[in-house]
Amino acid sequence: xxxxxxxGVGNLFSLQSSFGAIGEEAFVSGDPEQLAKAQRLVLPGVxxxxxxxNKLRSSGLDxxxxxxxxxxxxxxxxxxxxQLLFEKSFEYGEHGGLGLLKGRVVPMEGRLPETLKIxxxxxxxxEVKGGKLLREAEGQYVYFxxxxxxEGCNDSLAAVTEYGIPITAAxxxxxxxxxxxHPEKSGNVGLSILRTFCRL
Amino acid sequence: xxxxxIIPCLDVRNGRVVKGTNFQGLQDVSSPVxxxxxxxxxxxxxxxxxxxxxxxxxxxxxxxxxxxxxxxIFIPLTVGGGINxxxxxxxxxxxxxxxxxVNSGAIRDPDLVHAAARRYGDQCVxxxxxxxxxxxxxxxxxxxxxxDTGMEAISWIKRCVSNGAGEVVLNSIDTDGVKQGFDLEMLxxxxxxxxxxxxxxxxxxxxxxxxxxxxxxPKVDAGLAASIFHFGxxxxxxxxxxxxxxxxxxRL
Numbered sequence: 001x002x003x004x005x006x007x008g009v010g011n012l013f014s015l016q017s018s019f020g021a022i023g024e025e026a027f028v029s030g031d032p033e034q035l036a037k038a039q040r041l042v043l044p045g046v047x048x049x050x051x052x053x054n055k056l057r058s059s060g061l062d063x064x065x066x067x068x069x070x071x072x073x074x075x076x077x078x079x080x081x082x083q084l085l086f087e088k089s090f091e092y093g094e095h096g097g098l099g100l101l102k103g104r105v106v107p108m109e110g111r112l113p114e115t116l117k118i119x120x121x122x123x124x125x126x127e128v129k130g131g132k133l134l135r136e137a138e139g140q141y142v143y144f145x146x147x148x149x150x151e152g153c154n155d156s157l158a159a160v161t162e163y164g165i166p167i168t169a170a171x172x173x174x175x176x177x178x179x180x181x182h183p184e185k186s187g188n189v190g191l192s193i194l195r196t197f198c199r200l
Numbered sequence: 201x202x203x204x205x206i207i208p209c210l211d212v213r214n215g216r217v218v219k220g221t222n223f224q225g226l227q228d229v230s231s232p233v234x235x236x237x238x239x240x241x242x243x244x245x246x247x248x249x250x251x252x253x254x255x256x257x258x259x260x261x262x263x264x265x266x267x268x269x270x271x272x273i274f275i276p277l278t279v280g281g282g283i284n285x286x287x288x289x290x291x292x293x294x295x296x297x298x299x300x301x302v303n304s305g306a307i308r309d310p311d312l313v314h315a316a317a318r319r320y321g322d323q324c325v326x327x328x329x330x331x332x333x334x335x336x337x338x339x340x341x342x343x344x345x346x347x348d349t350g351m352e353a354i355s356w357i358k359r360c361v362s363n364g365a366g367e368v369v370l371n372s373i374d375t376d377g378v379k380q381g382f383d384l385e386m387l388x389x390x391x392x393x394x395x396x397x398x399x400x401x402x403x404x405x406x407x408x409x410x411x412x413x414x415x416x417x418p419k420v421d422a423g424l425a426a427s428i429f430h431f432g433x434x435x436x437x438x439x440x441x442x443x444x445x446x447x448x449x450x451r452l
Contacts, residue, residue, distance in 0.1 A: 011293055011294060011296065013267075013270060013271075013294070013295070013296045014270055014274070014296050014298075017270065017271040017272075017274075017296070018274050020271070021271075021272075021274065046321070047321060117395055117396065117397060117421075119322075119323050119366070120202070121202070121323060121366075121367075121397065122202040122203060122205060122245075122397075122421070123202065123203045123205070123245055123451045124201065124202050124203070125201075141203065141451040143275070143276060144202075145323050162201060163201065163202065184274055185274060185275060185276050185298065186274070186275075187240065187274055187275050188241075188274075190274060191274060
C-alpha cells in the first residue's frame with residue numbers, strides 16, 4: 001500500500017489514480033498515524049518551495065518523513081517533492097529542505113542558454129546514470145514542468161535530461177528516491193516507473 | 201532536448217465528443233474517455249478537452265467526464281471552454297486537469313489571467329486566442345470567433361503573457377478548417393513576440409503541414425488539431441515518424 005502525503009499543496013487525484021491504474025492500492029492522507037501504515041510513501045508537490053517547506057514543517061510531517069525513512073521505508077519525491085529532499089533551495093531566497101539528500105535547488109534562469117524557455121516544460125529524454133528505479137527507463141521520454149533544479153547531488157544522481165545543460169531528472173540513495181519529472185503524467189513509461197517503485 | 205508536441209483537441213458537448221470520428225476498433229467513438237485513451241495510447245503528447253456546453257447541467261456532466269478521463273489517462277490534460285472565473289479554474293483542476301485554457305473569459309475580465317496565475321502558477325494558465333486579419337491587422341475575436349473585439353492581437357497576447365499566461369494557443373480563424381496548412385505568418389508574429397511556448401492551431405490538413413510548421417518556425421512548440429486526427433486523415437504515430445525523418449525531435 002502506498003501512502004501519498006497530503007500537506008496541502010496541489011491536487012493529488014491523478015497521482016492516486018495512476019497507482020490505481022497499475023493495480024496498487026494508494027491513499028492520500030496528511031495524518032502520520034495513517035501514513036505510517038503504508039509500506040511506501042510518496043511526497044508530491046507543486047508550487048513554491050518556501051510555501052511547501054513551511055507546510056511540511058507546520059504539519060509536523062517533516063519529522064514524520066525523516067523518522068519513517070530512517071527506518072528504511074521507501075520514499076519517492078515527485079517534482080517539488082523531489083526538490084524538498086535536499087538540504088536547501090535558492091528559490092526566491094534561501095530555504096531549508098528535508099536534508100535527506102546532499103545538494104541544493106537553484107533557478108534555471110541565468111544558467112541555461114538564453115534561447116531556451118523557462119519553465120522547462122514538456123517531454124524530455126532520460127539519460128540514466130544508475131540506481132534501481134529507472135533501470136528500464138534509459139532513453140525514454142518523460143514529462144517535466146519546472147523552473148528550478150537540483151545540483152551538487154552527484155552522490156545521489158540517478159538520471160539527467162539535457163536542456164542546454166544536463167538537468168537532474170532523478171535521484172536515488174538507499175531508500176530515498178526522487179523524480180523531477182511527473183511519472184503520473186508520463187504515459188506508460190511513467191506508470192512502469194511507479195510499478196518499479198512499488199516493487200523495490 | 202524537449203520534443204515538439206502533437207496535441208489532439210476534443211470538443212465535448214453534453215458529455216460527448218462533438219465531431220464524429222471513424223476509428224476502427226473504437227466502439228464508442230464519441231466517448232471522451234475512450235477517444236482520449238485511444239490518443240494517449242497512440243502517441244498524443246497532451247490532450248485538450250474543450251467544453252462547448254452552454255447549460256449548467258451540461259457543465260456538471262463535463263466535470264464528471266473530466267474526472268473519468270483524469271483517472272484513465274496519464275498524460276498532461278488541458279481543459280478549456282466556459283472558464284470565466286478563478287472558481288472555474290478550481291473546478292476543473294480539482295477534476296484532474298493540469299492546465300486550464302482561457303479565451304473569452306480573459307477578454308471579459310482582464311484580471312483573470314493574473315489572478316489565476318498567482319493562485320495556480322503560470323504553467324497552469326494557457327491563453328487561447330482566436331485571431332483573424334481585419335483591415336491589415338491581427339485582431340482578437342471573442343465568443344468562439346464570432347465577435348471582433350477590436351483589439352490588436354500581438355499586444356493583447358503580450359499583455360496576457362506578462363500577466364502570467366504560461367503558454368499560448370494561437371488559433372488562426374483565417375486558416376481554421378481550410379486544411380491548407382498552419383498560418384505561418386501569424387504564428388511567426390506571435391512566437392517572436394513572446395517567450396512562452398506557442399501552440400499552433402488551425403489549418404493543418406496533412407502530415408506535411410506539421411513538417412512545414414516546425415521547419416519554418418522552430419520557435420513553435422506544438423501543433424494542435426481536431427478533425428484530421430478524429431477522422432484518421434493524419435495518424436499520430438505516422439505523423440511522428442515523418443517528423444523524425446525530417447529531423448524534428450518528437451517522442452515516439
